[in-house]
Amino acid sequence: MSSLLEGLAFQKRDSLLHKLDPRVKLFYALAVMVMAGVHNKMLPLLVMLLAQAPLAALGKIVRLWARTLKASLPLVLLIIGTNLFFTWLRGSLTDLYIVEDILALAVRFLVFVASFSIFTLTTSPDDLSLALEQMGVPYSFCFMFRAALRFTPVMVREARTTMDAQRARGLELDKGGPIARARRYIPILIPLIVNAITRAWSMAEAMESRAWGASRKRTSLYVLRLRGRDYLAFSAVLFSLIMAFYAKFYLKFPYIIPIIRSALGI
Template sequence: MSMLDGFKTTVLETPIHELDPRVKMFMLASVTAMAIMFNKVVPLLVISLAQVPLVLLARVSREWSRSMRGGMIFALMIFGMNLVSRAAYAGWTVDAEMVRVSVAMALRFVALLTTFSLFFLTTSPDKLSLALESMRIPYEYCFAFTTAIRFIPIIAFEAQAIADAQRSRGLELDRGNLIERLKKYVPILTPLIVSAIRRSMELAEAMESRAFGASKRRTNLYTLELKPRDYVAAAALAAALCISVLVRGVV
């Protein structure tokens, strides 16, 4: 569950937090495109490491490190599944190229996890909703998306609390083979699903009591306005994306 720490918004006054959410959405799209563009170790390693200064500048290194610790399990799974599938296709022989490609796939996941964590850690759901609305996306869809983002850390916290409660009752989640461990998570998933349904019903009742959707004309407390630093950041991202396209044509 520690990987979901990357979805908890932090309220800080840093250059990254103060960037316009539309610029950060462009950053998210640019890094995602660059990560998908390359399938070699060195470029993907550069993309991953290039984001570390941004994490430090945003002062979210602690939350990011927790997210990465949880994500490393999935990175190892991606590495293992890629290596096994390629080895099976080649008659159960492993060479350096298979290992290289498998490492590259794991690094791609790390790069994407870093950029998504940085985005959600530094972007409040309210401003994200405003950014989506400015892109002519209907408010109902914006509200549904941002509400889901808000619930992710809450559900992760509840899952951890339920797991701790089940451990106190003698449930051993860390023992047994993969199938046995999956079966042991049923006592956690059942109350978690019930809790999620109850929360959704409470939210629906609260929205109905406040006449959600009754008026087509909405007002917002905040307004988005691009500042000089936003243009500089967008230009830097566009330059990095163009350089990546040129490098992709060479390597």
């Protein structure tokens, strides 16, 4: 789970993808979600998944991107497992084509993960919040979002220190059954929550001392402006989106099982 979260954290790199306007990248992530949502056959979904690999390369994040996909495998297996089980329970698990459809669902999930991971790996939380702000989302919401992301590593570090401090007082975290173990996390959770609340209060006071909310119309140090490459990327995503809808309504996709069979000669 931790490496899945890690794969969603921003990575500072010097790449074309990093320089793109965050709004365009957000549009890309949402567009891919819609595209994957409307399709349910293996072939188009597989194309969507593979088509993102060059983008990850363009953003110089291939390794982390691949790690995110790998980290999502347990969830993928869960999707496949539950679907297979309930299809079998209904008695409709009759042939391999149904299995292919079930696998397609898992690939659809991977497409979601893949596009969002490309988005989050190449877009800093500050950029994202700026994008939301300039799209008209109220500033306090953007700030909340940004602060939540920024304090996550602080909380992680604090959780580690607290664990160490309690272990130094003889707490053994991985002893006993699941319920006993869960109970042992109380001495860690309470200081963590209390500190988070205390910090939120003092941060709120510090921000009010610095005139938070004094003016209704906030100006921004950085103003997002779309450049040529942004328009180009936007058009490409829009084109893919239209093509995806066109393909959904006017094309009929073959199953890939017969293709694999004939290729292997069985």
